Amino acid sequence: MASLQEFRVIYGKLLAQEKAKCNKHEHDLAAFQVFRERLCVEFDDRRYVGGVPGVHVGDVFDSDAELFLVGLHRKLQSRVDYINRNGGTTCLAVSIVSYAQQSVQNNNLDFLLHVGSVAATTGQKMEDISAGLEKIPISAINSISNEAPAPFFYISHIQYLGKYQLDPPSGCDCVGPCSDSQKCACVMKNGGKTPFRKTGGLLEEKPLIYECGPSCKCPPTCRNRVGQHGIAFRLQVFKTASMGWGVRSLDFIPTGRFVCEYIGELLDNEDAQERDNDEYLFLIGNNYYDVSRWDNLQKTIPSLRNGPGEEEENFFAVDALKCGNLARFINHSCTPNLFTQNVLYDHDNKGMPHIMLFACEDIQPLEPLSYDYNYTIDGVHDSEGNIKKKRCLCGSVECTGWLY
Structure with a gap:
């Protein structure tokens, strides 16, 4: 955490310099290079399965460089960090970078949606239930x-x-x-x-x-x-x-x-x-x-x-x-x-x-x-002419309680 604080000080000074007209990603890399040279820091390339000391669920990091620095993520430009297994034929994800976007009004945190990183999904295949019949896979x-x-x-x-x-x-x-x-x-x-x-x-x-x-x-x-x-x-x-x-x-x-x-x-x-x-x-x-x-x-x-x-x-x-x-x-x-x-x-x-x-x-x-399936109540019958009933589970505030 002390190293992270030092990195943020370096990054802040670079960002404040009027001559630094590079984008945010270039600032990250520049600050990271200064950090390594100033503190003579050496990093290994090993990945670990399990918790990282000092890092807790819910911690927020401002860049890929910060994730790399604390040992949480060893891929600077990949959203999924992984370990090769079985001679490189399979991959085990050890870190996934999550992004919060204001345009996505979704508060359900029970699942994550991964939309990139070809290298991290080597050996894995997203099922397309249309078997290629749709121009966009389903x-x-x-x-x-x-x-x-x-x-x-x-x-x-x-x-x-x-x-x-x-x-x-x-x-x-x-x-x-x-x-x-x-x-x-x-x-x-x-x-x-x-x-x-x-x-x-x-x-x-x-x-x-x-x-x-x-x-x-x-x-x-x-x-x-x-x-x-x-x-x-x-x-x-x-x-x-x-x-x-x-x-x-x-x-x-x-x-x-x-x-x-x-x-x-x-x-x-x-x-x-x-x-x-x-x-x-x-x-x-x-x-x-x-x-x-x-x-x-x-x-x-x-x-x-x-x-x-x-x-x-x-x-x-x-x-x-x-x-x-x-x-x-x-x-x-x-x-x-x-x-x-x-x-x-x-x-x-x-x-x-x-x-x-x-x-x-x-x-x-x-x-x-x-x-809206547009059924009418008591308007659906079975093969013998009996009225069929089915409850509606849509959960809408305007739900009628019955599908038919």
């Missing part, structure tokens, strides 16, 4: 037990039954990115306005959104292509204390940004009724004309003005039980931070929309993701 973690997620077949696109041959929709003739113009056919499908901001965020929740599709001449960078591009944030499946598995983001997600699609097998009502387990069934295409929800907003979309069409006579559902993506793990909440949005882009059948999940508020890193 990690899974369980800090509560040794349980792993139940096995399922990961897919990144809706699986349509063979009996449904869906034709691509007519597209726009825009040479560049689409904009609010009567010349853009896709903009006109959306009521004359592009539904997305230039930054990619959704302007408002709507009964139905038409994205530009495979027949459109606009480029892939068109602002009217959002959900079809897939996941844009680092998402993680994790074990919760009371609600099974859940999903959280490792990144900040601004309001209105696309998060993920609910993906699985697309079933008609007849096939859906034959499924014994309805835990992952998501009914789709049945809420376009909910007056209490949309307040006539559907009338601004040309394809919805005349009420349900023939393609909407049959009800469909997406079943993510056997095959699906990470959205199958997102939990319900009575005060959710996500909302579901019907989107069409690869076909025009309104009965089979893509279910896209968007952020309805700013979502902080490590905050659990949730949406």
